[in-house]
Amino acid sequence: xxxxxxxxxxxxxxxxxxxxxxxxxxxLHVLYIKTRKFHWDVAGPSFKxxxxxxxxxxxALEEEIDLVAERVRQLGGRPVATMKDFLAEAxxxxxxxxxxxxxxxxxxxxxxxxxxxxxxxxxVDTTDEKLNDAGTADFLTGLMEEHEKHAWMLRxxxx
Numbered sequence: 483x484x485x486x487x488x489x490x491x492x493x494x495x496x497x498x499x500x501x502x503x504x505x506x507x508x509x510l511h512v513l514y515i516k517t518r519k520f521h522w523d524v525a526g527p528s529f530k531x532x533x534x535x536x537x538x539x540x541x542a543l544e545e546e547i548d549l550v551a552e553r554v555r556q557l558g559g560r561p562v563a564t565m566k567d568f569l570a571e572a573x574x575x576x577x578x579x580x581x582x583x584x585x586x587x588x589x590x591x592x593x594x595x596x597x598x599x600x601x602x603x604x605x606v607d608t609t610d611e612k613l614n615d616a617g618t619a620d621f622l623t624g625l626m627e628e629h630e631k632h633a634w635m636l637r638x639x640x641x
Contacts, residue, residue, distance in 0.1 A: 487558045495613045500559030502605050503618070506625075507550045508562055508571035509601070513594050514543040516577045520587040532584060535639075539591070539632060546625060553621055573601065585640065592636040595629045602626035 487496065521536035551561035562571055569576065574594050582590075602622050610619035 491615055496557050499557050499618050500554050503554045504562045505571050508568040509574045510547045511568040512572045512574040514540055523581050524584055526584055588636050588639050592633055595633040599626055599629045
């Protein structure tokens with residue numbers, strides 16, 4: 483029998499936190515796969531630089547995925563863990579296009595990171611103001627700042 487967390491948050495708050503975190507976890511998986519796809523597909527005169535840049539990005543996402551899944555477990559939940567569930571929960575879209583040019587890869591990843599940032603801003607407000615869960619709000623704020631950094635880097639490649 484698993485013990486429920488007794489950390490000053492009601493069962494309802496924990497449930498809502500975990501729903502929110504699992505939706506974010508699903509988006510992270512979609513973004514991870516897309517970034518990995520672009521890492522494999524990138525071509526051109528700056529191939530090596532872009533190939534390594536995308537690798538840095540997907541490695542950071544992989545670490546973040548683990549942190550989010552562990553936060554779900556800390557709050558007594560179960561992280562979504564199948565491709566079917568990721569696609570059902572995610573707000574981001576998979577990339578179904580064949581090979582696209584490198585600037586378009588950067589544009590699509592930038593759009594996804596910016597969407598994640600906007601959604602995380604709402605999630606921070608929800609967890610802090612509506613759920614009174616400062617821990618999850620702080621956790622999500624740190625992750626939002628990481629996505630702001632990723633977005634900034636992608637914008638710099640496009641400028």
